[in-house]
Amino acid sequence: xxxxxxxxxxxxxxxxxxxxxxxxxxxxxxxxxxxxxxxxxxxxxxxxxxxxxxxxxxxxxxxxxxxxxxxxxxxxxxxxxxxxxxxxxxxxxxxxxxxxxxxxxxxxxxxxxxxxxxxxxxxxxxxxxxxxxxxxxxxxxxxxxxxxxxxxxxxxxxxxxxxxxxxxxxxxxxxxxxxxxxxxxxxxxxxxxxxxxxxxxxxxxxxxxxxxxxxxxxxxxxxxxxxxxxxxxxxxxxxxxxxxxxxxxxxxxxxxxxxxxxxxxxxxxxxxxxxxxxxxxxxxxxxxxxxxxxxxxxxxxxxxxxxxxxxxxxxxxxxxxxxxxxxxxxxxxxxxxxxxxxxxxxxxxxxxxxxxxxxxxxxxxxxxxxx
Numbered sequence: 622x623x624x625x626x627x628x629x630x631x632x633x634x635x636x637x638x639x640x641x642x643x644x645x646x647x648x649x650x651x652x653x654x655x656x657x658x659x660x661x662x663x664x665x666x667x668x669x670x671x672x673x674x675x676x677x678x679x680x681x682x683x684x685x686x687x688x689x690x691x692x693x694x695x696x697x698x699x700x701x702x703x704x705x706x707x708x709x710x711x712x713x714x715x716x717x718x719x720x721x722x723x724x725x726x727x728x729x730x731x732x733x734x735x736x737x738x739x740x741x742x743x744x745x746x747x748x749x750x751x752x753x754x755x756x757x758x759x760x761x762x763x764x765x766x767x768x769x770x771x772x773x774x775x776x777x778x779x780x781x782x783x784x785x786x787x788x789x790x791x792x793x794x795x796x797x798x799x800x801x802x803x804x805x806x807x808x809x810x811x812x813x814x815x816x817x818x819x820x821x822x823x824x825x826x827x828x829x830x831x832x833x834x835x836x837x838x839x840x841x842x843x844x845x846x847x848x849x850x851x852x853x854x855x856x857x858x859x860x861x862x863x864x865x866x867x868x869x870x871x872x873x874x875x876x877x878x879x880x881x882x883x884x885x886x887x888x889x890x891x892x893x894x895x896x897x898x899x900x901x902x903x904x905x906x907x908x909x910x911x912x913x914x915x916x917x918x919x920x921x922x923x924x925x926x927x928x929x930x931x932x933x934x935x936x937x938x939x940x941x942x943x944x945x946x947x948x949x950x951x952x953x954x955x956x957x958x959x960x961x962x963x964x965x966x967x968x969x970x971x972x973x974x975x976x977x978x979x980x981x982x983x984x985x986x987x988x989x990x991x992x
Contacts, residue, residue, distance in 0.1 A: 624741050625757075629748070630648075630749055631648040639864065647750050649682070655894060655916050666757060677728045726835045733826055736822060737823065739819055743761070745815070747814050750863045752885070753812060764852075772853070784801065784864045794852055812860055861875065877914065905921065909924040918932045919934045936953045944960055944961045946964070951966065
């Protein structure tokens with residue numbers, strides 16, 4: 622698919638209550654034991670042969686930059702194309718003041734020279750907070766065949782939050798878009814993945830600049846539903862969108878379902894990530910593990926049930942971990958109990974502590990906390 626280029630937004634969602642994104646870009650939040658959220662859209666593009674991908678950064682992107690490197694783990698370390706990390710700072714049309722992007726259109730305005738220099742005819746815009754394995758070959762084929770101005774990838778995600786864009790369709794044609802409304806049982810939401818001609822994208826950026834618009838969804842889509850031919854592509858496999866901590870917990874816990882993992886991690890469409898080889902998990906005689914995902918390098922001496930454990934975590938004898946997500950290099954000392962908890966990296970829970978959250982409000986400990 623050399624006629625398509627990709628642009629991934631690493632974080633365009635200021636104001637969302639996600640403490641996990643406090644010190645890192647939302648797209649670089651760890652996911653499912655060994656991945657980062659950005660891996661899913663990036664791998665989907667690469668699997669479709671898209672070899673020119675730009676990731677627009679925002680704040681706190683050191684972790685994202687370290688994870689992506691030069692793109693070698695996705696075979697994107699090319700001389701004339703490949704992977705690029707771009708700045709979100711832009712200058713206003715009326716003066717030379719520099720501002721941080723308020724939304725996607727500001728971010729696209731900041732990288733307009735990059736878009737103008739693309740050799741590809743079509744552009745795919747993606748959100749870095751989407752957990753899905755999308756067959757972009759089919760998306761791009763439908764877009765060209767339908768003659769649409771914009772094709773939006775949609776899915777039924779099972780729960781609709783206030784930040785989700787609900788889609789109304791008549792056949793393939795999108796007739797209405799609204800935020801955070803609809804019946805989760807039968808409503809589709811936009812995954813923030815849009816395909817269009819590069820020339821149309823440049824025209825949208827120019828018109829948005831004239832009116833000082835900064836929200837792509839509100840200006841380019843909602844405002845122009847009747848003017849533009851916007852069609853929907855229904856992604857029939859698993860898809861999750863992460864805005865808040867609850868979103869992160871809910872989508873992560875669904876990974877414990879084998880049928881969901883089979884939809885997401887497909888041999889024919891692999892999800893690629895930065896390789897960090899380490900030793901296998903060490904399970905002691907006292908270990909008791911049930912329905913959990915445990916990454917390499919861990920030492921398990923205690924009880925783990927219905928949980929996701931990242932690399933190099935230590936769970937000592939007598940500790941019980943249930944319904945929780947434990948990020949890399951954390952330690953749970955003996956006789957501790959944690960339930961519905963998310964521990965960020967390098968957290969230490971000392972002996973005898975009890976931490977409990979709830980499915981709707983998981984308890985979160987920030988990176989480096991000792992309790």
